[in-house]
Amino acid sequence: MYLFGRRIDASQIIVWIIGGVLFLLVLIGSISTLLTERYTVKQWLDFIIFGAAQGGIYALIALGYTMVYGVLRLINFAHGEVFMSGAFSAYFLAAALDKAMLLNRYPIPCLLVIAFLSAAVSATVAVCLERIAYRPLRRAPRLVNLITAIGASFFLQYTFRGLYGSGVEVYPDIAILKGDFWGIRKTLLVVCGSALAMLGILYAFIQGTKTGRAIRAISEDLETAALMGVDVDQTIAITFAVGGSTAGIAGVLYALIFSQVNFFMGFVPGMKAFTAAVMGGIGNVPGAALGGFLLGIFEAVGPSLFLDGLGIPAANQLKDVIAFTLLVLILIFRPTGLLGERLAVKRT
Amino acid sequence: MLTLNAIHSYYGQIHALKGVSFTVEKGEIVTLIGSNGAGKTTTLNTISGLIKPRSGEILFEGQRIDNLAPHEIAKRGISQSPEGRKIFGRMTVRENLEMGAFNRKDQAGIRHDLAQILELFPRLRERFNQSGGTLSGGEQQMLAIGRALMSRPRILTLDEPSMGLAPILVAQIFKIICDINQQGTTILLIEQNAQMALSIATRGYVLETGQIVLQGPAKDLLASPQVRKAYLGG
Numbered sequence: 001m002y003l004f005g006r007r008i009d010a011s012q013i014i015v016w017i018i019g020g021v022l023f024l025l026v027l028i029g030s031i032s033t034l035l036t037e038r039y040t041v042k043q044w045l046d047f048i049i050f051g052a053a054q055g056g057i058y059a060l061i062a063l064g065y066t067m068v069y070g071v072l073r074l075i076n077f078a079h080g081e082v083f084m085s086g087a088f089s090a091y092f093l094a095a096a097l098d099k100a101m102l103l104n105r106y107p108i109p110c111l112l113v114i115a116f117l118s119a120a121v122s123a124t125v126a127v128c129l130e131r132i133a134y135r136p137l138r139r140a141p142r143l144v145n146l147i148t149a150i151g152a153s154f155f156l157q158y159t160f161r162g163l164y165g166s167g168v169e170v171y172p173d174i175a176i177l178k179g180d181f182w183g184i185r186k187t188l189l190v191v192c193g194s195a196l197a198m199l200g201i202l203y204a205f206i207q208g209t210k211t212g213r214a215i216r217a218i219s220e221d222l223e224t225a226a227l228m229g230v231d232v233d234q235t236i237a238i239t240f241a242v243g244g245s246t247a248g249i250a251g252v253l254y255a256l257i258f259s260q261v262n263f264f265m266g267f268v269p270g271m272k273a274f275t276a277a278v279m280g281g282i283g284n285v286p287g288a289a290l291g292g293f294l295l296g297i298f299e300a301v302g303p304s305l306f307l308d309g310l311g312i313p314a315a316n317q318l319k320d321v322i323a324f325t326l327l328v329l330i331l332i333f334r335p336t337g338l339l340g341e342r343l344a345v346k347r348t
Numbered sequence: 349m350l351t352l353n354a355i356h357s358y359y360g361q362i363h364a365l366k367g368v369s370f371t372v373e374k375g376e377i378v379t380l381i382g383s384n385g386a387g388k389t390t391t392l393n394t395i396s397g398l399i400k401p402r403s404g405e406i407l408f409e410g411q412r413i414d415n416l417a418p419h420e421i422a423k424r425g426i427s428q429s430p431e432g433r434k435i436f437g438r439m440t441v442r443e444n445l446e447m448g449a450f451n452r453k454d455q456a457g458i459r460h461d462l463a464q465i466l467e468l469f470p471r472l473r474e475r476f477n478q479s480g481g482t483l484s485g486g487e488q489q490m491l492a493i494g495r496a497l498m499s500r501p502r503i504l505t506l507d508e509p510s511m512g513l514a515p516i517l518v519a520q521i522f523k524i525i526c527d528i529n530q531q532g533t534t535i536l537l538i539e540q541n542a543q544m545a546l547s548i549a550t551r552g553y554v555l556e557t558g559q560i561v562l563q564g565p566a567k568d569l570l571a572s573p574q575v576r577k578a579y580l581g582g
Contacts, residue, residue: 210450217436217447223398224434229422229451229499 015332022329026306033309042183047300053188053257055296056195060250061273062280062288063202064126064243070219070283071239073142077149078129080270081156082244084263086122086251088160090114091169091261098172107176111252115194118252119245125156126244127237135233153266161263171259191253198249199289202242206285215239219283268320272299275327281340290338299323349374349534350395350426350503355404355414357387357394364390366558367404372503372536377529379537379545379566381579382555388538389431391555392507395536396428397421409502423451425502429509431538433492437481441472444480444491448498457500465494468524486517493521497528504528505536510544522548542579546570554579 033039039047061083068076093114097103103110133152137145177187206212214235217225226232254269255261276295280287302322307315330337350372357365364387372378382388393399395406397418406414413421422428427448436444445465449458466473469490475483480491489509496504506525510518518541526548529535539545546552546566554562554575562574569575 213439213443213447214450216439220436220438221434223418224430224436225447226398226418227396227422227428227430227434228447228495229419230447231417231419233417 019329019332022325025310029306029309031309033305036309038308039304043304044301046184047304048297049184049188049192051297051300052293053191053195053253053296054300055276055293056192056199057250057254057257057269057292058273058276058296059289059292060195060198060246060253061269062277062292063199063285064247065274065277066280066282066285066288067215067239067243069277070285071215071222071236072134072138072145074134074145075149075274075282076129076134076243077146077270077274078133078152078156079126079243079247080266080268080273081153081160082122082126082129082266083247083251083254083269083273084160084261084266085125085156086118086248087255087261087265088164088251089121089248090118090252090255091171093117094172094174094255095169103172103174104176107174111174115249115252119248122248122251123241123244126240126247130237130240135236157263157266164263166263168260168262171255171261173259174256177256187256191257194249194253198246202246203285203289205242211235211238272323275323279327279330279337281337284337284339287337287339294338295323295326298326349409350536351407352391352395353405353407355391355394355406356402357390357399358402359387359390359399364558365394365401368555368558368560369404370553370560370563372534374534375529375532376550377525377535377537377548379539379549379552380555381539381542381545381552381575383540383579385557386555387558388540388555389507390558392428392431392505392536392538395421395505396426419451422499425499426505427496427499427501427503428505429492429496429507431507431511433485433488435480435483435488435491435495438479440477440479441475441483441491442477444495445472445498448495449500451499458498461498461500465497468527469494485512486514486521489513489517489521490524493524493528497533501533503534503536505538507538508540509537510539510541518544542575543570546575 061079064079064082065076068074068079094103097110129152133148134145137148177190179186181189206215214225214230215238217228217230218232218235222232272295273292276291277288279295280289280291299319299322303315303319306322307318312318353369355365355368356363368387368391380388380391390399394401397416401414405412408424408426413424436447439447445462449461452458471487472490472494475487480488483491493506493509509521509525513521522544525535525537537545537549546569549566551564552566552569553560554569562569562572
């Protein structure tokens with residue numbers, strides 16, 4: 001069939017119709033929500049800020065996915081567990097500091113120590129993962145690596161379950177983060193600010209340092225990077241360490257907002273962050289950050305904005321549906337992600 | 349300076365090099381010619397460590413290098429301008445050149461060499477902050493050679509620098525290769541364009557299905573009926 005002089009096949013039309021219907025639903029839902037004035041401007045702002053904080057966490061985790069994909073063309077499905085191990089370390093350290101009555105006496109140094117330790121633990125887990133699970137399989141077909149990644153993910157989950165049980169551990173309160181600042185929850189501000197700062201540092205690292213340049217060179221062409229004298233194994237390990245430590249920080253921030261940890265907590269944020277990385281264009285670092293924030297905000301605003309207006313009850317429980325529908329839509333209309341390169345055009 | 353002794357290499361399942369031996373002496377331009385699939389690129393990749401030989405040995409300045417990783421071989425002073433140029437397309441020309449100097453720490457020397465390479469290839473100066481992917485084929489070839497020179501190599505290996513270029517550009521590139529050699533860099537040149545390669549080389553080797561079938565001074569090879577028939581169109 002031809003349309004506007006271009007050849008179009010039937011499946012494409014169906015896809016466009018689905019996309020169009022979804023878009024219409026979103027539009028109708030949003031308009032009817034806005035017309036009924038169900039929420040105040042203040043409430044919308046709260047949604048957006050909560051979404052941005054959550055999105056910052058997704059962005060930090062997504063960076064690990066996207067950087068590892070860049071150097072190894074591997075989706076590291078155990079990355080969610082790297083994040084979980086960071087959150088767990090944060091919990092143990094915070095609980096210990098709380099018991100020693102230090103946490104609320106010196107909150108800021110304590111938080112910095114917690115962040116540092118969690119980043120270190122997550123980086124260690126990520127580097128071990130690379131060394132034990134992925135490096136021996138560097139030359140194996142990609143499917144083998146993917147299955148290993150899933151296996152490693154289960155291994156880590158159930159190791160933590162075995163060590164610390166399957167219950168939910170509750171994070172100690174940090175008095176300094178309680179309450180509001182200019183009408184916004186302080187925790188959210190701290191999370192947003194830290195996430196943005198981390199993203200900035202990471203971007204500067206990748207663009208501005210020699211190691212960052214080596215990582216970019218390997219992402220483009222591993223063999224040529226080796227010819228330039230880049231130690232490929234070492235640089236890949238550094239990539240895992242960097243991705244791991246940002247995931248560890250994300251774990252700390254996550255624990256600040258949701259104030260609980262358990263062994264399974266890495267799965268859903270891991271999936272969401274993977275979604276964010278794909279949305280932004282996997283392998284693209286700014287794309288992962290953009291995808292993370294976008295997904296977080298969509299998830300926070302979406303249920304109230306689109307679904308309430310359509311009269312769907314308990315819309316908030318459908319936020320995951322919104323997240324993954326967004327992924328499907330982006331994959332339909334922009335398969336390479338928002339900032340991804342178009343692979344159909346040749347890649348040299 | 350560089351010696352290959354009875355090298356056997358596999359390219360995937362294919363037995364690509366069947367006992368290749370040759371030497372490159374300091375200050376020479378040595379060329380390895382042969383048709384498509386003769387094993388020329390496999391030879392270079394074996395030297396640079398991207399492919400590990402199954403048997404045989406490679407000596408560089410008297411030391412075995414065939415069991416080293418590619419980055420260690422690069423560190424010893426063997427630099428490669430790979431087949432198909434392999435520019436980092438998302439990096440700028442500047443970053444590409446800096447990648448070439450990855451293992452160097454002498455900032456002053458790097459700046460000096462950068463200036464010299466931009467002198468050698470004025471086009472690269474014009475494109476200095478452009479990303480590598482936007483360059484034309486000829487400019488990319490210049491960038492690939494410049495990048496390989498940035499490591500200040502003891503031996504520069506070039507894999508088909510004439511590939512896909514217009515004849516006038518090929519002549520220009522070969523002129524520059526001669527200049528580089530005159531400034532003291534030893535060169536191992538791999539070419540399908542046997543005429544051009546032999547016209548600038550000191551010595552040549554002819555590779556056929558993984559074996560050296562002919563060798564000698566470049567002038568003799570140019571005159572040899574066997575080479576003329578197979579590679580120079582009669």
